Amino acid sequence: MHYPEEYLPVPYFKIDNNLNIISYSLEALKHFNLESKKFTSLIDEGSIDKLYNNLFSTKNNQKIELNFRTKYEEIALFETHISTDHEDHCHLVLMPIGNSIHILEERLSALQKRLLSTDFELFEKKEELVKAMKRLNELSGPFIPISEELAFVPIFGNVTAEKMKVINANTIKHVYEGDFHTVLFDFTAVGNFKSSGILLLGELFQMLNLMGNKKIKLIGLKPSHCFQLNDHLIDWPVVFESTLKQVIKTVQQKKQIQKRLT
Amino acid sequence: MDDRHKAFARILLEGNVEAALEYIKQYNYFDRFSIFDHIVTPSLFYIGELWEQNEISVADEHLATGVCDFVLSRLYPPAGSAGSLAKKAMFFCLEGEQHYLGLKMVSSLFEEKGWSTRNLGPNLPLEYAFNYARDWRPNIIGLSVSIVYHLPKLKTCVEALAKLPYKPIILVGGRLAGKYDLEPYCENKAVILKDLESLESWVSQTILGEKLDALS
Numbered sequence: 036m037h038y039p040e041e042y043l044p045v046p047y048f049k050i051d052n053n054l055n056i057i058s059y060s061l062e063a064l065k066h067f068n069l070e071s072k073k074f075t076s077l078i079d080e081g082s083i084d085k086l087y088n089n090l091f092s093t094k095n096n097q098k099i100e101l102n103f104r105t106k107y108e109e110i111a112l113f114e115t116h117i118s119t120d121h122e123d124h125c126h127l128v129l130m131p132i133g134n135s136i137h138i139l140e141e142r143l144s145a146l147q148k149r150l151l152s153t154d155f156e157l158f159e160k161k162e163e164l165v166k167a168m169k170r171l172n173e174l175s176g177p178f179i180p181i182s183e184e185l186a187f188v189p190i191f192g193n194v195t196a197e198k199m200k201v202i203n204a205n206t207i208k209h210v211y212e213g214d215f216h217t218v219l220f221d222f223t224a225v226g227n228f229k230s231s232g233i234l235l236l237g238e239l240f241q242m243l244n245l246m247g248n249k250k251i252k253l254i255g256l257k258p259s260h261c262f263q264l265n266d267h268l269i270d271w272p273v274v275f276e277s278t279l280k281q282v283i284k285t286v287q288q289k290k291q292i293q294k295r296l297t
Numbered sequence: 298m299d300d301r302h303k304a305f306a307r308i309l310l311e312g313n314v315e316a317a318l319e320y321i322k323q324y325n326y327f328d329r330f331s332i333f334d335h336i337v338t339p340s341l342f343y344i345g346e347l348w349e350q351n352e353i354s355v356a357d358e359h360l361a362t363g364v365c366d367f368v369l370s371r372l373y374p375p376a377g378s379a380g381s382l383a384k385k386a387m388f389f390c391l392e393g394e395q396h397y398l399g400l401k402m403v404s405s406l407f408e409e410k411g412w413s414t415r416n417l418g419p420n421l422p423l424e425y426a427f428n429y430a431r432d433w434r435p436n437i438i439g440l441s442v443s444i445v446y447h448l449p450k451l452k453t454c455v456e457a458l459a460k461l462p463y464k465p466i467i468l469v470g471g472r473l474a475g476k477y478d479l480e481p482y483c484e485n486k487a488v489i490l491k492d493l494e495s496l497e498s499w500v501s502q503t504i505l506g507e508k509l510d511a512l513s
Contacts, residue, residue, distance in 0.1 A: 080445045085349045099351045110444070112355055132355075139359050140395070144419075146363050147397070150370045151418065157374060 046113070046129040050074045052091065057124065066131075068106040074127075077103050079110050089117060090125055103129070112136055169201060176202030178209040185286060186213065187279070189221040194228045199235035207242055216250060218243060219282060220273075223255030228263040237267055244272040252276050302339035309340065309361035310353060317368045329373065329409050333402040334493045337365065341398060365398055373405045375414075385435040389417035389426050390471075391450050396443040399471060403439055403496060410500065412437075423454050427461075434463055441471035448473070452482040459486040470496065 040047055040060055046067070047060035054074045063069065067077050078086055079102035089099050097117040105111050113129040120126065175191040175198055188206055192198070210218060228236075243249050251273040261268065268275075276282045301324075308317045324332060344361050347353045386407045388400045397419040404416040415433065417426065430438055438458055442451050451469065458467050467487035469479060475491045483489060490496045 085351065088349070089351065097351075100348070100355055104446070108446070110446070136355055136359070139356055143359050143363050147366055147418070150366055151416075153370070 043128070046131075048074060048127045048129075050125050050127065052123045052125075054090075063129075066105050066111070066129075067103065079104055091119055091123070092117075095119065100132070168197070172198045172201040173205060176205065178206055180209075180213060180215070181219075181283075182286075183214060184216040185219070185283075186210070186215045186217070187219045187221065189224060191224045193226045194232035194236060196229065196231035196235055199232050199239070203235060203239045203242075206239060207246075210243060210246060210249065216248065217252060217282075217286075218249060219252045219254055219276075219279065221255045221279060222253065222257070222260060225255075225260065228260065233264060233267055237271055240271045240273055250274065252282060254279055254282060302336050302343055305336050306340040306343045306347070306361070309364045310344065310347075310357055312360045312364055314364055314367055317364050318371060321368060321372060330406060330493065330497055333406065334497075337369070337402065338399070338493060341365065362398060366401070369398070369401055369405065373409075376408045383411055383413040384437075385413045385415075385433065386437040386439060387415045387417065387426075387430060387433060387435040388439040388441070389421040390419040390441045391447050391454060392420055392422045393447055393450070394441065394443060394471075395419045396441065396472065399443075400439065400441045402493065403441075403470065406493070406496070407437075407500075410504075423450075423457060426454070427457055430458060430461055430465065435465055437466045437468060439468040439470065442469065442474070442479075443472035445473065448479075448482050451479070452484075455483050455487045468496075468499075 040049070040058060043060040044062060045060065046063040046065075048056055048063060049058045050056055055072050056069065056074050059069065075083060075086070082101040082103075085099060086101060089097050095118050099115050099117065101113055101115045102110050103113055111131065111133045114132050116128040116130070118126050176188055179187040179189070181187050186209065188202070190202065206218070240251055243251055251271075252275070253273050254276045255278065256264075256275065276285075305317070305320055308320055321332060321336065324336065327335070341361075344353070344358055348355065348358055386404070388404045390397050390400060400418075401416060404414045408414045415429075415435070417429065426438075426440075440451075440454065442448065455467055455469065458465065467483075468490055469483055469487045470490045470492075473479060474489050479489050488499065490499060
């Protein structure tokens with residue numbers, strides 16, 4: 036009995052054991068360029084070994100995925116059903132699954148793009164955070180000129196190395212540019228002192244001292260601070276006052292005395 | 298050869314993102330190159346073999362690729378701006394090429410060495426790559442090819458990039474570089490790197506060469 040195989044609604048090939056195409060369905064012509072009679076000329080290089088391994092296999096009605104080269108010079112995926120007959124001919128029916136895979140590929144590509152942008156977003160957020168931290172450190176030790184001679188530096192939060200690096204640079208710059216005789220450091224709003232922060236604080240006092248003719252006054256130190264600062268307090272070129280109010284009062288009194296004398 | 302890559306491949310094929318992350322994290326005593334060269338790359342090749350043996354479908358492969366991409370992005374996020382003095386490297390896959398994970402790893406290795414990198418990903422038309430390279434002026438342009446029918450495109454691409462007036466170094470890698478001799482398609486205008494190991498040794502030699510030049 037003859038099967039009218041050319042009318043099969045899917046690409047179909049019948050090949051001999053030398054992989055020459057003996058017959059095919061009309062549907063096959065829609066997908067492939069069949070000038071060469073060799074079936075392997077239709078297969079993508081990456082699928083050739085897979086084809087060899089599964090053709091003429093002892094298992095009948097095999098189902099494998101193979102990549103084919105279409106007549107449009109594209110690579111398309113087909114689910115290939117293979118069976119062998121008693122004349123050693125192979126019958127191959129190709130079911131195109133490229134479309135469903137295409138949807139999957141698009142989703143994957145969307146996921147990949149998302150990952151790329153997420154990476155980038157994360158990185159941007161990190162940079163923003165670093166900037167915010169720096170700004171926060173700047174705000175944690177603002178340099179406030181109270182008069183032409185008196186400057187006030189209240190320090191907020193824990194005294195850490197990162198914070199002190201920012202405060203040191205800022206304070207030195209302002210003191211250098213101004214003509215301050217007294218710089219007040221207020222520790223009322225300080226929680227803890229980290230050892231690396233203490234070292235940098237000491238460096239700041241030494242630097243200010245070297246800049247000459249400056250009085251460095253520390254106010255607002257609590258007993259708990261003194262425990263942490265321990266020996267440093269003796270080494271630092273500083274004097275201690277209890278509160279800002281008291282310092283301003285003393286400065287005002289001195290000014291009044293000077294006025295009376297002149 | 299141990300079976301670490303097979304175990305990792307199985308986790309990728311299951312689509313188990315958390316397990317895949319944990320699996321790589323347990324080898325924290327390996328450097329990035331070793332993770333890529335000993336586990337990730339062989340696992341991806343192994344997945345290809347499983348498809349060839351008809352054990353898995355293309356859909357499974359896509360899932361594994363997605364999970365692997367996630368793991369790489371999560372464990373090796375971009376290092377951020379490497380400073381204006383850092384050397385620059387740009388990477389892309391030829392137009393029509395979808396196998397981008399290899400390049401992602403290569404880009405990550407360059408980043409680890411302090412380079413400023415741009416990974417333009419899969420399927421990039423030559424014109425776009427050329428314009429990007431002309432404007433950003435990377436010292437190195439790396440491209441990947443894994444499909445035989447794209448080899449003529451590789452030739453056009455290498456020729457075009459070699460004409461960039463500031464003469465960048467062109468690196469060619471990808472699955473085909475390990476399998477065939479790509480020299481006829483590159484005509485001495487590009488450095489062909491067969492695998493991650495040859496990339497690693499090429500980079501160290503280049504850096505060493507530059508240091509020696511600087512000393513002399």
